[in-house]
Amino acid sequence: MSNPHHPTHPHPPSPEVVANAHVTAEQYETMYAASIADPEGFWREEGKRVDWIKPYSQVKDVDFTLGNVKINWFADGTLNASANCIDRHLATRGDQTAIIWEPDSPEDDAKHITYTELHGHTCRMANILKGMGVTKGDRVVIYMPMIPEAAYAMLACARIGAIHSIVFAGFSPDALAARVTGSDARVVITADEAPRGGKATPLKTNADKALAKCDTDTKMLVVRRTGGDIAMTEGRDHWFHELEAKADADCPPEEMAAEDPLFILYTSGSTGQPKGVVHSTGGYLVYAAMTHEVTFDYHDGDIYWCTADVGWVTGHSYIVYGPLANGATTLMFEGVPTYPDASRFWQVCEKHKVNQFYTAPTAIRALMGKGNEFVSKCDLSSLKVLGTVGEPINPEAWNWYNDVVGGGRCPIVDTWWQTETGGHLLTPLPGAHATKPGAAMKPFFGINPVILEPTTGEVIEGNPAEGVLCIADSWPGQMRSVWGDHERFEKTYFSDYKGYYFSGDGCRRDADGDYWITGRVDDVINVSGHRMGTAEVESALVAHPKVAEAAVVGYPHEVKGQGIYCYVTLMGGQEPSEELRKELRQWVREEIGPIASPDLIQWAPGLPKTRSGKIMRRILRKIAENDYGALGDTSTLAEPAVVDDLIENRMNRA
Numbered sequence: 329m330s331n332p333h334h335p336t337h338p339h340p341p342s343p344e345v346v347a348n349a350h351v352t353a354e355q356y357e358t359m360y361a362a363s364i365a366d367p368e369g370f371w372r373e374e375g376k377r378v379d380w381i382k383p384y385s386q387v388k389d390v391d392f393t394l395g396n397v398k399i400n401w402f403a404d405g406t407l408n409a410s411a412n413c414i415d416r417h418l419a420t421r422g423d424q425t426a427i428i429w430e431p432d433s434p435e436d437d438a439k440h441i442t443y444t445e446l447h448g449h450t451c452r453m454a455n456i457l458k459g460m461g462v463t464k465g466d467r468v469v470i471y472m473p474m475i476p477e478a479a480y481a482m483l484a485c486a487r488i489g490a491i492h493s494i495v496f497a498g499f500s501p502d503a504l505a506a507r508v509t510g511s512d513a514r515v516v517i518t519a520d521e522a523p524r525g526g527k528a529t530p531l532k533t534n535a536d537k538a539l540a541k542c543d544t545d546t547k548m549l550v551v552r553r554t555g556g557d558i559a560m561t562e563g564r565d566h567w568f569h570e571l572e573a574k575a576d577a578d579c580p581p582e583e584m585a586a587e588d589p590l591f592i593l594y595t596s597g598s599t600g601q602p603k604g605v606v607h608s609t610g611g612y613l614v615y616a617a618m619t620h621e622v623t624f625d626y627h628d629g630d631i632y633w634c635t636a637d638v639g640w641v642t643g644h645s646y647i648v649y650g651p652l653a654n655g656a657t658t659l660m661f662e663g664v665p666t667y668p669d670a671s672r673f674w675q676v677c678e679k680h681k682v683n684q685f686y687t688a689p690t691a692i693r694a695l696m697g698k699g700n701e702f703v704s705k706c707d708l709s710s711l712k713v714l715g716t717v718g719e720p721i722n723p724e725a726w727n728w729y730n731d732v733v734g735g736g737r738c739p740i741v742d743t744w745w746q747t748e749t750g751g752h753l754l755t756p757l758p759g760a761h762a763t764k765p766g767a768a769m770k771p772f773f774g775i776n777p778v779i780l781e782p783t784t785g786e787v788i789e790g791n792p793a794e795g796v797l798c799i800a801d802s803w804p805g806q807m808r809s810v811w812g813d814h815e816r817f818e819k820t821y822f823s824d825y826k827g828y829y830f831s832g833d834g835c836r837r838d839a840d841g842d843y844w845i846t847g848r849v850d851d852v853i854n855v856s857g858h859r860m861g862t863a864e865v866e867s868a869l870v871a872h873p874k875v876a877e878a879a880v881v882g883y884p885h886e887v888k889g890q891g892i893y894c895y896v897t898l899m900g901g902q903e904p905s906e907e908l909r910k911e912l913r914q915w916v917r918e919e920i921g922p923i924a925s926p927d928l929i930q931w932a933p934g935l936p937k938t939r940s941g942k943i944m945r946r947i948l949r950k951i952a953e954n955d956y957g958a959l960g961d962t963s964t965l966a967e968p969a970v971v972d973d974l975i976e977n978r979m980n981r982a
């Protein structure tokens with residue numbers, strides 16, 4: 329029996345929630361069993377959620393064998409994602425709000441964009457892109473604030489068959505340049521400035537710096553957001569509002585094959601520079617639409633809000649594609665949770681009568697620390713379902729979210745998924761499962777999770793089980809390749825554990841068979857829900873003229889989940905100083921972006937290495953965690969004295 333006072337005891341949904349739910353416990357069991365027993369049959373039906381120009385006859389054509397990895401869904405069908413997100417709703421809900429836009433400052437007016445208006449805006453943007461020479465299959469980079477034009481830009485690309493690649497507005501000119509070059513983009517769509525939390529990021533100026541580093545033939549389309557002073561390059565840069573006034577408001581959607589790429593999204597891995605995750609048109613859209621409806625128990629007329637940025641996969645699947653494919657009203661928020669104060673999220677929920685609210689544990693923890701009165705002064709009675717994503721949520725934050733924000737009425741869906749997976753893979757469903765604080769609970773339909781013993785790769789059967797999380801078979805939303813490097817795709821996800829998709833996460837299945845994510849098992853760290861490869865930060869650091877060597881690890885951080893801990897060895901003759909720490913921090917911000925800003929920098933006279941010269945990260949992680957009593961086997965160290973120095977001068981003594 330579970331103790332009801334224990335912080336992780338299960339929370340069953342109320343009878344009212346169950347009565348209105350799309351999926352109940354019995355339905356989940358039946359549908360899940362069917363989806364695993366006969367994936368072809370299951371997805372043949374579910375594929376009909378979207379409108380096809382030419383219906384598919386093939387459903388699934390998949391091989392996870394290393395050297396021969398192929399993933400095809402609905403391959404002979406054709407469709408257009410933009411038509412599915414807009415045109416097919418026009419007859420029935422043309423006057424319904426598609427997008428509610430809430431600006432950074434509560435003093436400014438919100439906008440309500442209907443499906444009919446969304447059609448006009450998207451078509452005009454699509455025609456402008458065509459006029460700038462973009463054709464089917466071309467790449468377009470989007471570097472934008474959270475404004476409706478970002479959604480128009482995505483849908484405009486989809487409409488003409490261009491592949492969009494969104495770069496989060498917090499990334500630096502260097503990071504932007506790498507992505508423009510990596511995809512040989514025809515156009516960068518940006519804005520003058522991006523206001524967030526009362527401060528403006530100079531996007532256009534950043535984009536100018538980025539293009540100066542690219543030898544691609546790339547034009548720029550600039551949306552006016554703040555009216556801030558910017559420079560325009562004659563012949564290369566165009567104002568969106570000027571072209572929009574002349575653009576045709578109709579643009580027929582291009583007929584795309586199901587497997588044509590819809591977008592590329594760069595994400596961090598354990599080695600090397602970020603890779604371009606490629607998603608398909610047909611399978612991705614089916615999966616985003618289905619998970620959006622089922623996981624959030626979305627019903628017609630509901631107001632749905634996901635607080636992510638369109639620069640991350642969560643914004644792609646659960647602000648734009650999933651909700652709009654379902655004809656939902658989706659809220660786009662330009663600001664941050666704590667501006668002008670810690671009540672902002674809850675005021676927006678009250679103002680727009682939000683029914684489903686989806687955010688990240690880091691935001692929940694930050695707001696929890698500000699006190700309950702910021703929540704309790706708002707009317708949150710419209711809320712029905714709460715969601716969390718991006719990193720493991722600690723039971724304390726889960727319970728606060730449940731009790732203080734949800735008033736104990738709203739099921740919490742803790743959705744585990746990745747840029748690579750396109751949509752939710754593990755999550756409870758609001759009307760079907762008793763949730764447990766901190767557990768991602770159950771596989772979504774069609775998902776066959778397996779837990780493997782990390783070293784032998786053997787499947788651990790039965791409960792409880794703990795090991796690395798793999799997925800045994802494909803699902804329609806799965807990434808198809810790494811842009812320009814299919815071999816890297818195979819190597820990253822299919823080589824460690826043969827025949828399986830390897831997630832990079834550790835996982836535990838409890839005695840009841842429910843799943844708990846334990847965090848990354850590779851050199852990826854999760855800072856405020858943002859994925860960061862430690863190798864990326866290291867290569868930024870060693871690019872500094874005073875740095876000889878660097879090793880970067882994660883350590884537990886109360887608000888961010890993980891913080892960035894850097895061990896830095898200086899070039900001979902360089903003296904450590906507080907100024908140099910500041911300089912390095914600033915350097916990394918410029919090389920990658922503010923999200924990669926080091927939290928702690930420790931001067932390391934040397935790094936612990938094996939005799940073959942491999943850095944022993946396990947030891948560095950332990951020291952950063954302030955857990956240096958349990959360093960494990962250090963017998964292979966080349967110079968044991970290095971470790972004593974690192975322990976003595978450790979930065980995290982919490």
Ligand code: 6R9
Nearest residue numbers: 717718719720742743744745746747845859
């Ligand atoms: C959607 C997204 C993916 C990594 C993933 C895992 C972590 C995401 C989680 C979670 C525990 C959850 N993660 N959701 N960990 N519980 N509900 O975040 O994609 O940016 O690619 O990050 O985030 O470690 O592997 P992405």
